[in-house]
Amino acid sequence: MKSKNQPDCERCISRKDSLFKDLASDDLCHLNSHKTCNVYRKGQVIFYEGNSPMGLYCVNTGKIKIYKTGSSGKEQIVRLAKPGDLLGYRALIGDDVYTATAEALEDATVCFLDKKNFQQVIEHAPDIPNQILRNLCNELRDAENFIQSMAQKSVRERLAEVLLILRKKYGMDPQDQAVLGVTLTREDIANITGTAIETAIRLLSDMKEEGLIAFEGRRIRILDMDGLISVASLDH
Amino acid sequence: MKSKNQPDCERCISRKDSLFKDLASDDLCHLNSHKTCNVYRKGQVIFYEGNSPMGLYCVNTGKIKIYKTGSSGKEQIVRLAKPGDLLGYRALIGDDVYTATAEALEDATVCFLDKKNFQQVIEHAPDIPNQILRNLCNELRDAENFIQSMAQKSVRERLAEVLLILRKKYGMDPQDQAVLGVTLTREDIANITGTAIETAIRLLSDMKEEGLIAFEGRRIRILDMDGLISVASLDH
DNA sequence: CGACTGGTTGAGTGGTCTCAAGTCCTGTGG
């Protein structure tokens, strides 16, 4: 899985979105020389729920899902990651095992920085913990919002909300600004929404009938953003 | 609402459970002289969802619920607090408004430290952000666990889980180690579990019939801990 | 060509919600 050509952090296009965006040139060099970078094919796992963290992952390219597996075997996706996002720092900082599994939604390159070198990078860039702090605050807010949605909204509302979350997280297709910038299987969509596959399919079809969205293969075109927003919060 | 006798941080019994447990004596003095302490009666609100944070709250005595209000007016309790817990730091650090309301479940004293003094205390005790970081990690983990429960478990399972969470958070009655250390209304229990009041009551009654728990007024006695644990995760 | 994965639709069941009625308890005022 080890890639031959290690990406250069200094030239990394996703770095501008990451915690390391303000790193000085020589610290960046240190980071660069101590990281290892791996390629994961679609469906491969970056780390498993229950395992101990050895370091920090940084997504270079590709999209990742982070999910928990229930006793019945059903996945619940609790977070999504894109280039520039860090993975596994909750367990690392909290001195905990991974409480979820990270899996590539599409072919991805993910850099790895071990615990010791992460500490060293932090010493050179003391603002990084602050940024992680803010990151965690946002994730906690999102998580609590989602708890409320799960508790109080119908599946239809949540499904519309999930489409809006996907848009916010991954943006739109650069070639076509009305098409979601991520393609997921129906199963993944159901596993974010927290519903059965069949229910997700039925409700997506309903939205298609209502002219809110359209399907183009696995891609989803948003036809009526305001309509989606209103379904996500007001109906019921 | 201002209390006459400001509690002394140096003697604060809840401080040993808080972020300030390792503060040096003179820093503690600074903290002490810059905080204000208020008494809230049962049902009174410490801060409201949507408002901007002015500082940090620290629970001295009493129990607090933190909840979000849905469009239908129904509360979803997303967190609980006890003496020693900090409130409002997510919004403060994340430079965000409060995304939930904090309300006293019983008469409570809550200290307040404004933003500026909080910064000063941090400068004197640089380990505090690290502790906040770890705190956030734990809260995020708990929140993600709860998302999974909401998504995949039946109300019955979640209700048993909530009883276990209450036990973990508030412990047992010091007078009687089999009785939960917190008394909530059925409505609050329903609002943590994410269900209707009537459903919560029905399922609690079922558990009583099954000999898992017993009611003593509003207090809940746990008769079969292992049984509860198995209901919380295995049944379905 | 089969096997397999992802997607779709139908039918039936049941868990959970809502509405409604009624009881119990506590505090308050006459």
Added chain:
DNA sequence: CCACAGGACTTGAGACCACTCAACCAGTCG
């Protein structure tokens, strides 16, 4: 002291949303 009001709690009945099971289709890959 009693009557009453109001809040918390309980139970019943009916409706409906969402789940499960099952069958089937379309595309892909070896």
